[in-house]
Amino acid sequence: IPEADIAIVVNVHPDIIFGLLPVLKENGYRGIIGGSERPQELPFGLRVQLAEEASKIDLESAFAKPFCALKPDPAMPTISAFMEKARFGKPKIEILTQxxxxxxxxxxxxxxxxxxxxGSTWYVAKRMTGLETDQEDLRERISEAHHAYPCTASMDQDQELKDTILHKAGYIIREAVEDAIQRAERMEPTDSGTFSGSGRPRVSYDQRGDE
Structure with a gap:
């Protein structure tokens, strides 16, 4: 097993993951992250059991369905630090408007x-540029952008979510964009023309608390 602090498991049989937990601990790992992208992958009960088994050996764990529902947890500092450094997990966007x-x-x-x-958040964010914040088809445009990217979530009905995992992922990115619009930084109008490419202003990244 390669040296690392955290293992990320996707599309791995749960029996293998259960067996992997003590092996990771013995090899100095501090946490494990897992995502569910299909209905049959890591149902709720198994996610709870895995978290309990990991806790027994002092191994941090974080499991989510869909994978993009993964949020930082203060109780899992190593995993949270990784998510902050890698900018990885439940989508969060900042928007600049004029x-x-x-x-x-x-x-x-x-x-x-x-x-x-x-990685779909980057694609959706790029597609939001130039749209009006209250245009009638904004949700449709967000959905179109999300569906145009090869999201890894399944279109099969999931009993736990009462919907498809792909649809749940779509709701998550829609909420992220709408939340960003509510928090948007507003720029005063200028006569410098439209912004595009390298000339487009950037919203500064800072160390905000996670939401």
């Missing part, structure tokens, strides 16, 4: 603070 016409604001930049493990 008044474009009477009563309207346009998204100038959408920057990723934390991305879904599959």
């Amino acid at each position: 008044k474009s016409r009477e009563g309207k604001e346009t998204i100038l930049a959408a920057n990723v603070i934390r991305s879904a493990p599959c």
Whole structure:
């Protein structure tokens, strides 16, 4: 087993994961992260059991369905530190807007603070640039961007979620964009024209508390 602090397991049989826990501990690992992208992968009961077994040997653990629902947990400091450093987990975005016409604001930049493990957050954020924050089809545009990216979540119905995992992932990124709009930094209008590419302003990244 290679030297590392954290193991990430995806699409691995639970029996193997249970057997892996003590091996990871013996080899100096401090935590394990797992994601469920299909209905048959790591159902709720198994995720609870894995977390309990990991806790017994003082091994941090974090399991989520879908994988992009993974949130930092103060009780798991090593995993949380990794998520902050890698900007990995439940999507979090910052948005910069500017008044474009009477009563309207346009998204100038959408920057990723934390991305879904599959990377789709970066793609969705890029596609938000140029949209108005209150346009009628905003949710549809978010959904289109998410579906245009090869999300790894299944389209099969999941009994635990009462929906498909792909749809749940779509709701998560939609909430991230809508939350970012509520927190948006607003820039005063200028006559410098539209922003694009390297000329587009960036929202500064700082060490905010996780949400």
